[in-house]
Amino acid sequence: MDSSLQSVDILISARWVVPVVPRDIIYENYSIAVLKNRVLDILPSDEAVTKYRADSVVELNEHVLIPGMINAHGHAAMTLLRGYADDLSLMDWLNKYIWPLETKWADFDFVKDGTTLAIAEMLRSGTTCFSELYFFPDAAAQAMLENKVRGQLCFPIVQFASAWAKDEDDYLHKGLQVHDDQRNNELIKVAFGPHSPYAVSDQLLHRVMVLSEELDIPVHLHLHETRQEVEEAVAQTGKRPLQRLADIGLLSPRLQAVHMTQITEQEIGVIAENSVHVIHCPESNLKLASGFCPVNQLLRSGVNVALGTDGAASNNDLDMFGEMKTAALMAKAVESDATVLDAHTVLRLATLNGAKAMGLEEQLGSLEKGKLADLVAVDLSHLESQPVYSPLSQLVYAHRGSRVSHVWVNGEILLDDGQFTHLNADPLREAVQQWRDKLRNQEPTQD
Ligand SMILES: [Zn+2]
Structure with missing residues (x-):
């Protein structure tokens, strides 16, 4: 030797x-x-x-x-809802199918099994770090730890009750407990996950702003996902949601704005000035007909844009390679310019830019x-x-x-060489089958 x-x-x-x-x-x-x-x-x-x-x-x-690829936006437990309800508008999909079903079924075991299924799919398709936003983040944390993957765990905050928390205060309280529990965990970084401006009050968003500054942790939310979201916000509050967040003081390099399909030139300037990160989920936006995020314009303006699959219920897979291709093709079509979002750039969106959005670019992404x-x-x-x-x-x-x-x-x-060294696929397959048998008979909620 x-x-x-x-x-x-x-x-x-x-x-x-x-x-x-x-x-x-x-x-x-x-x-x-x-x-x-x-x-x-x-x-x-x-x-x-x-x-x-x-x-x-x-x-x-x-x-x-x-x-390793970084999937910058998703709801891992929703992998159990893959193919459960397709070909619907975002609001019908959420109101009639997803939210009623989640209210009835989303408990600790649902989240742990769904997250484990998502981890299996992501590992097999080259994702090593993912952002997660769902109820029972403590269950997701357990699945992540058991399977040794890295991630940003966003704890949810919404106005309505779930099996995990009863109101906004309860979500915040339980979420901060998750943050405390994971503080010394080298694989998991906890973030605030207020679902969207329409699902959270001004008062709570203000508290999130103050606490995220104090703790110096990210805030991750769906923003300007559809035209309907923006129009309803204007009708109800007199403001576009981005303006509402700006007035609350939430625009900062800690903010990860997911989707941003409805966005003016002036708003691109505001996002760039405040170093807000945009998380682009092209396949989910296409499937729910939400619109097109102007990725190339954002990049030209100096905005950090990362890539995410969103949940498997609106994609319907967690394959970041497919997402890269869709992002590249969509940008070329939207700009009528085949030279935009070249292969090197789109790989950067799926790796280094995701790390940057999570504040991890010194550690990950290249x-x-x-x-x-x-x-x-x-x-x-x-x-x-x-x-x-x-x-x-x-x-x-x-x-x-x-x-x-x-x-x-x-x-x-x-x-x-294609084989899991640690994740145990057989019990996972069995648990997923059991969930399918329970969920398949759930009727949609009518208006
Ligand atoms: Zn989402």
């Missing part, structure tokens, strides 16, 4: 590495050395073997290595020395990935998450 070699935990050699930072770069025949939970080095593979000795050596000769070792390998050896002129083009335009072969979170391998 050569004692001049430095010991590392893992040495991954890949045919291609897309580090995201530096921009627009693809390394060929490169290796990544991981020590504990961080990237120690990124270097040509022929140099790596002369420098490092690893406990675990992984050769990925026909694969591309990328940073393959750089010193960053946390959240890594994903995609196998490009299959016929449908051939020929490979550009691995990045394959990832964004020709690929689905099912070609993800390996996933590491925090330096630990969770998917090894």
Whole structure:
């Protein structure tokens, strides 16, 4: 054994590495050395073997290595409602189907099983960190911890009662308890999740603003999702929702505004000035016919835009590769310009920009020395990935998450050549079947 070699935990050699930072770069025949939970080095593979000795050596000769994807908006437990109610407007979908069903069924076990199902799907499709907003965040936290994934856990705040909390004060109180419970957890970061301006009072939004400043944690909410939302707000309050949030003092780099399909030039300026992050969920917006977020205009104005799938009930999958492709195609169509949102940019939305929205860009979102070792390998050896002129083009335009072969979170391998190393799929499958049998007979609520 050569004692001049430095010991590392893992040495991954890949045919291609897309580090995201530096921009627009693809390394060929490169290796990544991981020590504990961080990237120690990124270097040509022929140099790596002369420098490092690893406990675990992984050769990925026909694969591309990328940073773990960051799904910046979703409702993991709703994966149990995938395909339950489709082809409806947002308000009919929520009022007649989703909210009544959630009121009846969404308890601790529903959230834990649904979140575990979402985690399984996300790991298999290369997502290592996700933002979560749903009732029983304590159940989601347990699922995340058991399955060793990373995430931003937003605790919900709404005006109506649920099995988790009885009113706005109760939501806030219980949510702050979750924040306390997870304070020392290196994988989970807790955030405020007031559902939307129409579901939360001014008084509560004001308290969220004050507390989020004090605790310095993010605020994550649905905003300007549909034209109807904005028109009803104007009729009721005399203000567009963004203006209402501005008057309360909520516009800041801590705010993550999800959707933003209805947005004026002037509002883009306000968002940019206040460094508000926008979370773009193109497939959910398309499916619910909510509108088009002007992603390219926002990016041109210097706004940080990240990408999310939204819940599987309005998507209906959690595959960030599909979401990247849809985001790219939608932006090109909306702008009548095929050059906008190129493949490098859209990968950035799905990785580094998500990290930035969560305040984690120093730790996550790119393959750089010193960053946390959240890594994903995609196998490009299959016929449908051939020929490979550009691995990045394959990832964004020709690929689905099912070609993800390996996933590491925090330096630990969770998917090894397509097989879970930790998550136990059989009991999960059984629990999901049981939920389907219970939920399938629920009748929609009529007007
Ligand atoms: Zn949502």
